Amino acid sequence: MKAIFSWLNKPYYFNPKPLYKLKISIYHGLFIFLFLYIFRPFYLHEFDEIILPYTIGIGITAFVATFLILYLPALIFKDYFSEDNWTIGRNLLLMFVGVTFIGVALWYFGEIYKEPYNLRKINLLQFLSYTFLVSLIPLTFFVFLNEKNIRLRREKKVKEIRELKKVQELNNTEKLTKEVSITSENGKEKISFCIDNLVYVTSQGNYASFFIKKDDKINEKILRVTLAKIIAKLEKYPTIIRCHKSYIVNTNYITDISGNARGYLLKSKVIEIDIPVSRSFSKQSLLRLIS
Template identity: 35%
Template sequence: MAKQSEIMNFLKQPFPHDTSLGCSIRISRDFGIFVFLFLLVFRPFNMNVLPEQVIWFNCAVFGLVTFVCIFLLDSLLPIFFPDYFKESNWTTGKQIFNVLVVLFCIGVANSLLFRVLFGAQFNWTNFWRAQFITCLVGLLPIAIFTLYRQNIWLRQFRKEAALLQEKLEDKKKVEITETASTPAPQLITFAGDNSNEKLSVEDNHLVYLESASNYVKVFFEKNGRLNYTIIRSTMKKVEEALQDHTMFFRCHRTYIINLDKIESVEGNAQGYKIKITGSEERLPVSRNLNKEFSDRLLAVRPEALS
């Protein structure tokens, strides 16, 4: 039972999942080149009896098919199944399943290539042979790449988050000892798209905002508890309403946070996770905003965290 629990915990670990076009191209290119070089060096399927030009051509075709399969699956699946491929829900288990799906699709394409390039009959024996060879060639480098990527990002973000948390605690201690008067709260008004829809909240009570399709959830403190109201609006509009209030920062495409309400910063393989006052949810920070988030949170020079 303990072993099963360890396996389940491993499969449920957060895993970095970048669905950007640039990342898809890089990963597809790298594995396409790997397949090309692997076949060119080891020359399986009795390719060494073929003319040199034919060998190069066959290796290039297999590499190109690998590139196309990975790129199409990596680019199209998140479009058709956006909720499933959300990085906030992405785990090691999902990553492993996704890799197996990709390998299966490459195997299907390779079984067709065997018929075209080597004249092999298209039957179940050759189909499963293509699947076996595809897994044999691709499974080990993909497993190494997957584990390396997870571990390197996990160590990086945990280290950075620990440093950031330490500096945040130091900043809070300094603020407690300061005798300067607290600025008077300012009223922020959000105008919804519906007629006469308005919400006014004092800036020191506004905790964070979350995008929800065509609506925005506004979380605020009231009577010592965290409450929220939903207004019909966009993040762009509410961001414009907050532009004169420096304590608010859009840390993610779906979240705007009050930097003064951050209790702690943690790190996992996906990046920074923020603990906000009154909420048990850990809010994400987009990886491309890590530097800006650190500087804004601590009000330090850019080089201070280096």
């Protein structure tokens, strides 16, 4: 049981792009149409005369229902569908709800379509059992294999990055000691610090939290300013990199990197949290993030 909960809590990738959801919906509707039309499982052999229009209608209904279940909940419950917190368990729950919703939609369409032809009807629970058998079990198996494959690929890349770092010549002899000042959006407040003491910055809504090292302690300072403005001010410093939409890091403090199915994480000996990395980073870009 502990192993199952541990697996359900593993990070998993959730793609928020509407185009990706549209593609998945099209593929799902097309698969259901072809599967039902070609193999005619369960009771569909009775539909010889209307099998083509019936399965096309089922496919279109599956496409629309799939897109709605992928698009609308993520639009309404943005925090729950956050990419950084997505897990296998949440993905399976979405699939369970989605398959149930799609199954009800398909059953309703089928019952309406069969009425004029006086075809045999099927109750909702039996239809849902067929839907789960055809969809949920294979999808769960796919999630298991997909998470494992993505995680292993990221772990392999992490290993390659570490090996490249070992043979790369270090060029950190020149230390930046210039004082930096960041001004707030309204121009009334500012934060000043030595660039070498900046560990990382993260966004907190309209505010940014600066984590600055002083006397072996990490102090947090908050300023109303965007990360875009901060990185524009600090981009001339080669060790300061925006690695994620919500994080700017000083690579002098990053010591290691790890990877899972959701993405890459930066590790540091002086901070407790792992810092996420945007999936758009290339291997060479990731290499720059490790000192």
